[in-house]
Amino acid sequence: MRTKIHDVARSARxxxxxxxxxxxxxxxxxxxxxxxxxxxAKALDYHPNRxxxxxxxxxxxxxxxxxxxxxxxxxxxxxxxxxxxxxxxxYAVLLVDSDEDPDAESSLTHxxxxxxxxxxxxxxxASDSQLRRLAQKTAIVLVNRRLGGxxxxxxxxxxxxxxxxxxxxxxxxxxxxxxxxxxxxxSNRERLRGLHAGIRAKGMTLLEFGPFEPKFDGxxxxxxxxxxxxxxxVIAYNDxxxxxxxxxxxxxxxxxxxxxxxxxxxxxxFASMSAPPLTTVSMPMxxxxxxxxxxxxxxxxxDDGGAVNATPSDLELATQLIARGTTAPxxxxxxxxxxxxxxGAAISRTPAE
Amino acid sequence: MRTKIHDVARSARxxxxxxxxxxxxxxxxxxxxxxxxxxxAKALDYHPNRxxxxxxxxxxxxxxxxxxxxxxxxxxxxxxxxxxxxxxxxYAVLLVDSDEDPDAESSLTHxxxxxxxxxxxxxxxASDSQLRRLAQKTAIVLVNRRLGGxxxxxxxxxxxxxxxxxxxxxxxxxxxxxxxxxxxxxSNRERLRGLHAGIRAKGMTLLEFGPFEPKFDGxxxxxxxxxxxxxxxVIAYNDxxxxxxxxxxxxxxxxxxxxxxxxxxxxxxFASMSAPPLTTVSMPMxxxxxxxxxxxxxxxxxDDGGAVNATPSDLELATQLIARGTTAPxxxxxxxxxxxxxxGAAISRTPAE
DNA sequence: ATGAAAGCGCTAACAC
DNA sequence: GTGTTAGCGCTTTCAT
Numbered sequence: 001m002r003t004k005i006h007d008v009a010r011s012a013r014x015x016x017x018x019x020x021x022x023x024x025x026x027x028x029x030x031x032x033x034x035x036x037x038x039x040x041a042k043a044l045d046y047h048p049n050r051x052x053x054x055x056x057x058x059x060x061x062x063x064x065x066x067x068x069x070x071x072x073x074x075x076x077x078x079x080x081x082x083x084x085x086x087x088x089x090x091y092a093v094l095l096v097d098s099d100e101d102p103d104a105e106s107s108l109t110h111x112x113x114x115x116x117x118x119x120x121x122x123x124x125x126a127s128d129s130q131l132r133r134l135a136q137k138t139a140i141v142l143v144n145r146r147l148g149g150x151x152x153x154x155x156x157x158x159x160x161x162x163x164x165x166x167x168x169x170x171x172x173x174x175x176x177x178x179x180x181x182x183x184x185x186x187s188n189r190e191r192l193r194g195l196h197a198g199i200r201a202k203g204m205t206l207l208e209f210g211p212f213e214p215k216f217d218g219x220x221x222x223x224x225x226x227x228x229x230x231x232x233x234v235i236a237y238n239d240x241x242x243x244x245x246x247x248x249x250x251x252x253x254x255x256x257x258x259x260x261x262x263x264x265x266x267x268x269x270f271a272s273m274s275a276p277p278l279t280t281v282s283m284p285m286x287x288x289x290x291x292x293x294x295x296x297x298x299x300x301x302x303d304d305g306g307a308v309n310a311t312p313s314d315l316e317l318a319t320q321l322i323a324r325g326t327t328a329p330x331x332x333x334x335x336x337x338x339x340x341x342x343x344g345a346a347i348s349r350t351p352a353e
Numbered sequence: 354m355r356t357k358i359h360d361v362a363r364s365a366r367x368x369x370x371x372x373x374x375x376x377x378x379x380x381x382x383x384x385x386x387x388x389x390x391x392x393x394a395k396a397l398d399y400h401p402n403r404x405x406x407x408x409x410x411x412x413x414x415x416x417x418x419x420x421x422x423x424x425x426x427x428x429x430x431x432x433x434x435x436x437x438x439x440x441x442x443x444y445a446v447l448l449v450d451s452d453e454d455p456d457a458e459s460s461l462t463h464x465x466x467x468x469x470x471x472x473x474x475x476x477x478x479a480s481d482s483q484l485r486r487l488a489q490k491t492a493i494v495l496v497n498r499r500l501g502g503x504x505x506x507x508x509x510x511x512x513x514x515x516x517x518x519x520x521x522x523x524x525x526x527x528x529x530x531x532x533x534x535x536x537x538x539x540s541n542r543e544r545l546r547g548l549h550a551g552i553r554a555k556g557m558t559l560l561e562f563g564p565f566e567p568k569f570d571g572x573x574x575x576x577x578x579x580x581x582x583x584x585x586x587v588i589a590y591n592d593x594x595x596x597x598x599x600x601x602x603x604x605x606x607x608x609x610x611x612x613x614x615x616x617x618x619x620x621x622x623f624a625s626m627s628a629p630p631l632t633t634v635s636m637p638m639x640x641x642x643x644x645x646x647x648x649x650x651x652x653x654x655x656d657d658g659g660a661v662n663a664t665p666s667d668l669e670l671a672t673q674l675i676a677r678g679t680t681a682p683x684x685x686x687x688x689x690x691x692x693x694x695x696x697g698a699a700i701s702r703t704p705a706e
Numbered sequence: 707a708t709g710a711a712a713g714c715g716c717t718a719a720c721a722c
Numbered sequence: 723g724t725g726t727t728a729g730c731g732c733t734t735t736c737a738t
Contacts, residue, residue, distance in 0.1 A: 004731060015709045020733055030707060050468055051413065052731035054404035055714045062447075070433035071622065071639075073426060080423035083450050092468055094415075095448040097436050108440075115403055115445055216626055243626045250628045269426065270623045273569055273596045275603045286424075357715060368725045373717055383723060405715035408730045721726075
């Protein structure tokens with residue numbers, strides 16, 4: 001049987017109350033008492049029982065995090081940031097993968113809410129009203145989703161997008177395509193907002209395609225649609241799609257970046273590993289995880305522990321364009337420069353032919 | 354204030370015990386009583402308080418999982434499998450990222466152990482004795498690590514390696530290189546075991562390099578060492594390294610697979626997205642996560658809930674070679690076939706020159 | 707600065 | 723099949 005508070009109390013010749021205080025409010029004890037208690041606790045290898053203290057205080061010491069799909073490389077990074085920060089603050093992290101089910105997103109969050117003091121919610125699919133209801137019952141922080149009155153960590157996607165457009169414009173591009181992601185998602189709308197602003201400011205022409213599934217296959221599909229559209233650059237909703245675009249172009253003998261430039265979003269680990277390495281807008285995923293915990297902690301520590309409280313301050317994190325190998329000046333009309341052969345099909349476009 | 358068991362009891366005109374049983378051992382109640390209680394509970398939106406029941410039963414209903422690094426794409430997959438399976442079984446999942454710190458691996462597991470009924474441990478760095486001590490205190494299941502007397506989920510890496518060697522041999526390769534990962538890790542030793550067996554069986558020649566950091570940069574480094582060694586094929590410790598190898602070869606103008614074949618391990622999401630797509634040995638990561646939970650559950654449900662118990666049955670999961678685009682017959686001595694140009698340097702090796 | 711006593715909400719013997 | 727009773731181990735007024 002594990003040692004309990006009473007054992008330590010006896011050993012340190014104090015009351016259980018004092019032992020409890022030694023862990024919860026050390027400041028209340030006289031230095032020597034504290035020391036004695038701590039020593040006894042250590043000697044007996046005492047650790048407070050979480051269930052018991054939870055029952056007593058009503059706090060669990062846990063925070064929950066819900067993500068739509070852990071196999072999407074975007075999310076583990078957020079989880080990692082959150083876990084590391086939460087751990088620093090002495091909180092444990094309960095993780096749930098909602099498997100991209102909109103209803104699961106909210107029902108699982110409800111479940112989590114009962115076992116955690118607050119929860120971080122990455123729920124691109126759940127409805128606004130579901131989330132509002134959640135926010136009523138528990139402290140929640142949204143990630144990359146804006147909902148009036150609910151705290152959120154946002155990434156300044158629109159700004160990243162404008163940087164991307166400027167980058168392309170500076171290289172000489174005038175006509176470009178956007179391969180869209182989930183139409184209704186905040187992420188996609190923000191990209192479009194920045195995109196339209198950028199395109200207008202630079203007087204460029206935009207072709208919009210999609211929505212596509214925001215994965216490799218979606219990129220394959222999108223690339224197919226882009227070919228022959230006369231654009232000299234493609235911006236994809238995310239890196240996964242951009243990688244699909246790259247792949248389709250490679251096997252169609254379209255040379256990147258000589259014939260067409262490609263820009264992604266996210267800066268996943270693999271963005272820098274592709275050939276050529278992907279130009280992309282980096283998203284501060286780990287930082288977002290950390291920030292979400294920060295916001296939650298502030299809320300939990302704040303005066304009231306209640307449900308709805310004053311203006312929750314949203315946090316907006318910066319994004320940044322990382323120019324790598326998939327962007328270059330557009331081909332001059334007159335010059336005909338191929339890529340060199342890659343996979344049979346490409347050969348028909350090399351200068352050697 | 355949330356509704357408690359007593360409220361439901363009153364509303365259903367039964368004792369609190371009966372309400373409790375309705376949730377824990379429904380079979381003990383008469384059908385109509387059960388129904389009445391459940392109805393009352395639903396009407397009052399009653400949910401048992403986890404802390405209270407934990408305190409009473411000594412069970413938390415949580416399982417923990419420790420991984421060394423969530424930003425290594427190998428681990429999120431395991432976590433995902435574990436989370437999904439645990440959730441099915443009614444368990445919540447506590448996640449910890451040990452940030453590759455050997456001591457953290459074991460100390461964090463200890464911490465987790467106090468809040469979970471059992472923990473799944475991916476700890477490539479912790480020492481055997483640390484893990485043994487852990488196993489003494491809690492139910493643990495190791496992943497990809499074998500330790501006498503401790504339950505483990507293993508992947509049959511050696512078999513996958515033999516398949517890889519056979520594949521290369523069948524293509525005509527006779528001389529190949531292995532770029533090693535962490536020297537002491539079970540994963541690396543198993544690969545070597547399969548590798549040596551395969552090489553010997555086929556009468557091939559093996560060059561071993563490393564250890565390298567099992568990441569992209571390690572692959573870059575390894576590739577450099579391989580060039581000029583006269584091998585026609587390279588097997589990398591994992592996909593991350595293989596991708597590094599591919600990248601280095603591409604920028605050195607070495608054509609894959611025409612001049613040299615490359616094989617990875619893991620079959621990460623990105624293995625199929627590289628150009629050319631990577632031939633690799635697929636590891637059943639999600640399945641391993643699920644299996645680990647299975648093993649843990651068996652242990653928790655089993656007769657004794659105690660620490661050390663009878664022969665824990667290890668589970669070995671199959672691995673499989675996925676032949677894709679980075680393996681091909683070795684170049685015939687006489688024929689000189691390039692890749693076509695890719696990046697300036699490559700041009701000097703194309704037939705056109 | 708420290709202690710005594712009363713719960714926190716639920717479960718598990720043990721009766722009936 | 724259902725109720726009574728006694729904790730699970732800790733925190734917290736309230737006294738001293």
